[in-house]
Amino acid sequence: GAVVSQHPSRVICKSGTSVKIECRSLDFQATTMFWYRQFPKQSLMLMATSNEGSKATYEQGVEKDKFLINHASLTLSTLTVTSAHPEDSSFYICSALIQRQVYNEQFFGPGTRLTVL
Amino acid sequence: AQKVTQAQTEISVVEKEDVTLDCVYETRDTTYYLFWYKQPPSGELVFLIRRNSFDEQNEISGRYSWNFQKSTSSFNFTITASQVVDSAVYFCALSENYGQNFVFGPGTRLSVLP
Numbered sequence: 414g415a416v417v418s419q420h421p422s423r424v425i426c427k428s429g430t431s432v433k434i435e436c437r438s439l440d441f442q443a444t445t446m447f448w449y450r451q452f453p454k455q456s457l458m459l460m461a462t463s464n465e466g467s468k469a470t471y472e473q474g475v476e477k478d479k480f481l482i483n484h485a486s487l488t489l490s491t492l493t494v495t496s497a498h499p500e501d502s503s504f505y506i507c508s509a510l511i512q513r514q515v516y517n518e519q520f521f522g523p524g525t526r527l528t529v530l
Numbered sequence: 531a532q533k534v535t536q537a538q539t540e541i542s543v544v545e546k547e548d549v550t551l552d553c554v555y556e557t558r559d560t561t562y563y564l565f566w567y568k569q570p571p572s573g574e575l576v577f578l579i580r581r582n583s584f585d586e587q588n589e590i591s592g593r594y595s596w597n598f599q600k601s602t603s604s605f606n607f608t609i610t611a612s613q614v615v616d617s618a619v620y621f622c623a624l625s626e627n628y629g630q631n632f633v634f635g636p637g638t639r640l641s642v643l644p
Contacts, residue, residue: 456621459632459633516563517627521567521575524574
């Protein structure tokens with residue numbers, strides 16, 4: 414299957430700082446990528462849809478000015494958590510979409526665990 | 531709106547027991563896809579199976595089997611002869627719009643005790 418990587422896998426930062434998370438599709442091009450957030454003992458919730466060359470689409474309740482998404486190339490989307498606070502501590506997972514003739518398949522990255530002190 | 535329900539929040543079994551994880555879904559689409567993922571403590575999602583709405587055949591893969599019943603909107607997952615390594619959180623998920631719209635269930639935490 415296709416491979417999606419995320420970097421870093423784990424990050425600890427101080428409150429008020431910004432953190433950038435990268436999501437790369439390693440062996441395919443993805444015009445669409447997705448960002449999910451998973452709080453402890455909860456399910457994955459879609460935060461936003463990232464489209465190459467255009468603005469991201471955010472789900473209701475997700476602050477677009479706080480979670481900046483850039484999808485500047487067909488293999489890279491970045492999520493920047495600006496002015497991070499402890500409540501932003503979470504597991505962030507990206508996925509990349511391969512568009513096939515019959516079905517669009519999502520491949521998930523390994524996730525990034527963010528801890529804000 | 532699409533929705534996935536996993537009624538069992540946590541399940542504990544003793545090794546070698548069989549266990550079934552329930553999944554019930556809601557969708558208005560006639561074409562949709564159902565998934566099961568395993569999430570071990572490391573956090574990385576492990577893909578287990580994808581089923582499309584037109585294929586109701588049950589599937590068996592080793593100790594894993596899946597029962598898809600459109601009449602009851604269920605897609606249940608059974609692990610036979612469970613092992614400690616099966617301990618993880620298992621998510622059922624539904625995808626509409628040919629894979630674009632993806633919704634996860636709340637997950638079931640399975641603990642297999644030695």
